[in-house]
Amino acid sequence: KTVLWRILEYKGDYYEKSGDDSRAIREYGAALEICPRNEFVLERVGKLCTVAGRFEEAKLYLTKLLQLSPFHENAHLWLSRIEWDKGEKGKIKERISCMLHVTGLKNLEQFNRIMDKVI
Secondary structure, three states: OHHHHHHHHHHHHHHHHHOOHHHHHHHHHHHHHHOOOOHHHHHHHHHHHHHOOOHHHHHHHHHHHHHHOOOOHHHHHHHHHHHHHOOOHHHHHHHHHHHHHHOOOOOHHHHHHHHHHHO
16 A cells, blocks of 8 residues: 555656646545545645645645644645635634744734734
8 A cells, every 4th residue: 555655646746746737636636545644645735726726625635634733834824825815814814823823933923913904
């Protein structure tokens, strides 16, 4: 099994680098059927789906990633991009402000001021 999902992951990488994002998404999806807890692949396919405008599909992958790794910064950022595109700015403020607090970043107040102007 390990060899098979790694081959599918590599195929996904190849197609992604070649610019064939929909084929990359299929290969990554196949890899996740064998190894559903692969954080790297969940992040890659979530990002590709987001960029392709396949927001609901992206949210599934990114939410699964956050179940495995609740403080995965890129998963939060990609979900925030989806929320921004959908006009759900309140969710972004809640998500990022929580991340800034939990991870100990010092920019929470500045972030809140910026988001207050946006919302």
